[in-house]
Amino acid sequence: MSDRALLGEEINKETESLYKKEKKLGEGTYAVVYLGQHVKTGRTVAIKKIKLGNMRSGLDMSAVREVKALRELQHPNVIELIDVFSHKTNLNLIVIKDKSLVALAHCHRSWILHRDLKPNNFLIASDGQLKLADFGLARDFGDISRNMTSQTVTRWYRAPELLFGAKNYTGAIDIWAMGCIFAELLLRAPYLPGDSDMGQLTTIFSALGTPTEAEWPGMTKLPDYCRPLNALFSAATQDVLDLMGQMLAFDPAKRITAEGALRHAYFTNSPRPTRPAKLPKPARTIAEDSEPRKRPLDDAFDNAEAPIAKRPVDLRISSPA
């Protein structure tokens, strides 16, 4: 007890002294990511420095949300926040480098909505494990008396209830995004790339058909062209189409949950998923680049990680015999 600092400011200084920054990996609009080291153990870390100096209202909401969510979530498939410290007016998050649905089920079980699921926010660690990251839009949910914004989630992954302006929603919005990512993995191209908020709805309806009143009670029936799933995904098995269909159900109440999706036959029927360590990895890593490149934050999070979007990995490639 006596050798441990008691004061908040001293604890912060102690934390800061544990790490040293080595080189810049990338820069985004509100943060810079550095490659760093835990001084004593030599463990490689990523340091995400959030610039707050010119925020008029102090600590900004996305920093508050990210720190709040990550301090609570401890799971092998959620990016690990080891430490946080502030220096002058910067906030520094020390992170390490799922199975996506496992990570999402864990978030929902902890009553946290991610609200920005897209391929760029899934990182692959050096051991092949998938890590869910970027909790800047995350918030807790479940309080029906409080409204939430419908202006969330990157457009291509935004659920129809959000596009219709719903202020009360659930984990179903994260599942919709996961359904889009699932389809993107098979197509190797974004599944529902709308060009505007209204165009997004049109894109969804032309791909999945216009929802009927029976499918989604409360929605008025509109006549429109309907293309069934299996015409586009000609090589997909029935399990794939069934799970994707359930993840992309129009009525959020009927959409499968993360826990439910994990129990789907797709994950148990043959072919079995490849073990993380056997998954193909990009040949060149960011750390090997001599020049730090200016890229979006999510793309430059760790020396040994690459975003799925850049190199789509089909999670079901069977392992080499």
Place this chain on the structure above:
Amino acid sequence: MSDKRELFEQSSQFRHWRYTPSSLSALRAANNQQGIARVRQSLLAESSLDGNSARTAEAENNMLTPADELGLINYYLQKIRDYATVYKFNSTVKATAITFMKRFYLHNVVFDYPPKGIMLACLYLATKVENSFVKIDDFTKPLARTKVTNSDVLDYEFVVTQSLQFDLAVHHPYRPAYGFFLDMQTYVEDITVLQKTYELAQKYIDQAVFTDLVFYYQPAQIALGAIKLAAVETRCDVDQYLTSQFDARALESLYPILDNVQEEIRKYQPVSMKEAQVIDRKLILCRNPEKNPSSSLYKSKNPEVPYVSDSDSD
């Protein structure tokens, strides 16, 4: 049930902010001692700077005890509630702000940071954490009469978040109390009595968040204690519900906890303005000049104020 318990055990509240009554008072006493030592040191440094040594003697006669510190903190916790009511913030924002301030003073002392300033920083941070964000100008507007500026609030934001060790999520008894209320409807015959019990229990929870119960017990335990306490008054039978939910062994460990919760809520006494004023007068004389922007020591060490918030245009 076991699943839910595991979840709470993962929370930062469970992992970092649990104390026993004795560990809590030992921590506060140690903080107080170190705080006094720092005040002595800074006063010495200041008197060598400006030759005024009378302050040291004055401070020695007015050093705050751990009980004094707690009294002043508790008074300003009540102020948080009053302010939050003016702003119409909900009970979660209030309770989070109160818990933030209680946690802040486990890693700080009143000598360094008088609660009057910390109170607003805690409340403002709580609005962000609980999804009730207001712009800083709107937050300080109602305080214009008291000459509170934006930087009076924001300057403390970093020391507050550092002292909270960036654990921003706080769980309160309100939600579990609502869950118990819904659950109990199957077991309690008279719903109007149950409704009354629930409403009264919420008032008891409002009191409980001021106490150290938040460091001793889980939110659901505090909620159940508050319901039990309310049920005595409304003559509502909740024991049938408890025996249907827990086996004899679980009840054996639960009942003493619920008794303690009820006892602490019953014992809760707000601090009067008069009491607070007495402590406040002592604090003026024993405040640590190193952290006091109007002292000559502070000015010699911090030639200019670093915060830029007020001058920039967003």
